[in-house]
Amino acid sequence: MGVRRKVTIREVAARAGVSVSTVSRVLNGRDAHHMRPETKERVLRAIEELEYTPVKAARSLRCQRTQVIGILVPDISNPFFSLLARGVASVAFESGYSTLICDSDHSVEKESRYLDILLSEGVEGIVFVPVGRPDMGRIERLLRRGIRIVAADRRVEGLPTVEADNRGGSRELTRYVLSLGYRRIAYIAGPEEVSTAQDRLLGFQEAMEEAGLAPVAVRHGNFTYESGYELARGILEKGKVDAIMCGNDLMAIGAIRAAEDLGLRVPEDLGVTGFDHVLWSDLVQPKLTTVEIPAYNLGQVAIRQFMKADNRNRLLEARIIPGATCVQRGW
16 A cells, blocks of 8 residues: 555645635634634545645745744663653643653763754753753753753752652651661762752651661662672671661662571661652562652643743652551561
């Protein structure tokens, strides 16, 4: 079967017995008070019969709107960012927008390239989760072109940000772990330049200081399973710890695997906590003790901020999920 020839707007006009400009007015919603209902009906019938699809790019040039939103995240394979992107896309679709998802793969270089691509694609806005410190020159150029940007999950100076209470959530989780009797606690944080990692580490440190304790060790990973595994193994091989608290769930799952490979049982020999409450945290056995960050809702709120041109910052609630990888200590 050959490729079907694309129907033109002129053919639609000829079928409906109207001018090309009349078809254009119907397509762009400018027919109110300027066209008899029966004329509009003939145009719509012709469009359906000919299966005509208007060229969006051409309409965008006339309307100065593309109705496309860019979503730029550091790692689409991370369930947290996948869920955040779905939250954005759900609201965008309901509002007549398409989405273009870009994965910077934890690379500032790729992130900068994608910002250029999104500009060339003519997106109307971007929901942006930066790798770390983004190229502010590129950000400012996008803003000058009228492209609205909302930072999600991670703060970017000068941009409206929708994030969760990472600091408070981490502080409360640490207090909870301490209440179970854990004292020799190590912490695996995310990248030093990422605001969520900074906030979660700070919350942990505040709770430890309140208790008059110092962490056994603090290490920085990159929010991946692999970094959690390697850093946890290094900590466990060097000395005795009661618990390892991690800056996200993927690193926590890596820490659990490292403990098992060293012959340690979780939670009998070692407590482990995560952060985010991604789907995988409920699939490990025992279920992970963690903090829930509402990723889907975070994405929804971020896209609504864009649609309302709302430049306020938003802070969403984080809540503890007790799980079973930290339990009451018996000694």
